[in-house]
Amino acid sequence: MAHRVTLIPGDGTGPELTEATRRVLEATGVELDWEVRQAGIEVMEEAGTPLPEDTLASVRTNGVALKGPITTPIGTGFRSVNVALRHELELYACLRPCKTYPGVRTRYSNVDLVVVRENTEDLYAGIEYEAGTETAEKVIRELNTLQPKQIAAGSGISVKPISREASERIIGFAFEYARENGRREVAGVTKANIMKFTDGLFLSVFREIASDYPDIEAREVLVDALCMALVQRPEEFDVLVLPNLYGDIVSDVTAGLVGGLGVAPGANIGRDAAVFEATHGSAPKYKGLNKVNPTAMILSGKLMLDHLGEHDAARRLEEAVASVIAKGERVTYDLKPTRDDPTAVGTAEYADAIIATLAEGESG
Secondary structure (H helix, E strand, O other): OOEEEEEEOOOOOHHHHHHHHHHHHHHOOOOEEEEEOOOOHHHHHHHOOOOOHHHHHHHHHHOEEEEOOOOOOOOOOOOOHHHHHHHHHOOOEEEEEEEOOOOOOOOOOOOEEEEEEEOOOHHHHOOEEOOOOHHHHHHHHHHHOOOOOOOOOOOOEEOOOOOHHHHHHHHHHHHHHHHHOOOOEEEEEEOOOOOOOOHHHHHHHHHHHHOOOOOOEEEEEEHHHHHHHHHHOHHHOOEEEEOHHHHHHHHHHHHHHOOOHHHOEEEEEOOOOEEEEEOOOOOHHHOOOOOOOOHHHHHHHHHHHHHOOOHHHHHHHHHHHHHHHHHOOOOOHHHOOOOOOOOOOOHHHHHHHHHHHHHHHHHO
């Protein structure tokens, strides 16, 4: 039977990237039944929301979605569609593999690590009090009665909740991912030496769960030490599991190690649904130019195939992508030695090269 998947093209360059990815995924031979639904800035006027209810309902029903990039206005406009999807669908785990591919410009080699980021709480829970407001001053006065260390009047306040339940869920996800994917180690990343009751709880849960996985090595790393070590020796790390804020920052650091967001796939996974997406923006200034690199979204499709149990197709797809990049002939401008290389091809032509390589593999 075909896998029924919600396909969200997105906006800006999203539809071009989505179309390239759709064609490549179908070329693997996996039967996919696409249910196209819209989200983003371009459906606001018609639907009155960037995330129509029928799009959410489709993902809930199908349990799997592939999503193109979506524009989020900075400082004004609507709430991030990406954040809304994670919240509405309870996608508690953000999965960000970062791997070096020969042919991609980077200072590093032999990097193959996975960031597992908790998606629902920490400082991104959105519990904030604006400086100077009556509510903020009330919170400050109340907190100042509970502790010797005083908060200055006029401060802005953010609350950092970390719960045992959410920590158990994400750390368990990381160890299960490591076991299922033949990974050797999971590193629990915190700042527990300073934030003893929030990060300290996360670390305590990490130690408990690690004891249930004797086949997987466990390492404890402070987030600042991790950042230094990633710059020095990224090849030494395997799976990283982090609270929300650290995970957001470190996942972009690790993407930078392997060539940038253009080659960094992503997935947001919950108990009942999973959304696969590139982690970069929608690059609206390149809309319609057939120029942007679709690698990150194609590799997100590879993650989706693995999620659907189509492991052979996922392996063949990644090998085809790696082969095209390594040859360096039919690749987009950002994968060339110089960005003004006249031999660079467009989004669609790069996808064609991957499709041709898949076909060669089948015939071989």
